[in-house]
Amino acid sequence: MVVDRDLCQGHGVCESEAPAVFSVSKQGVLTILDESPGDARWAGVEHAVRFCPTGALRIEDNGSAAAAPTDEDG
Ligand code: SF4
Numbered sequence: 001m002v003v004d005r006d007l008c009q010g011h012g013v014c015e016s017e018a019p020a021v022f023s024v025s026k027q028g029v030l031t032i033l034d035e036s037p038g039d040a041r042w043a044g045v046e047h048a049v050r051f052c053p054t055g056a057l058r059i060e061d062n063g064s065a066a067a068a069p070t071d072e073d074g
């Protein structure tokens with residue numbers, strides 16, 4: 001997850017969509033509480049990205065290190 005700090009204006013839309021992931025202070029400073037939110041939080045994160053009025057949020061796939069067993073078939 002990437003925040004463009006130049007674009008973010010602290011509207012707090014992201015916080016209301018996903019309060020477990022984003023926290024916006026009274027001064028309008030955004031803190032990411034959960035850099036790699038699990039499945040249960042993704043819906044909120046996607047809403048936050050979509051509804052952020054300045055388009056400051058972006059989801060980037062930076063290779064989750066979660067050790068989930070995979071069944072790869074070649
Ligand atoms: S909704 Fe967008 S502009 Fe508002 S605090 Fe979140 S990232 Fe910043």
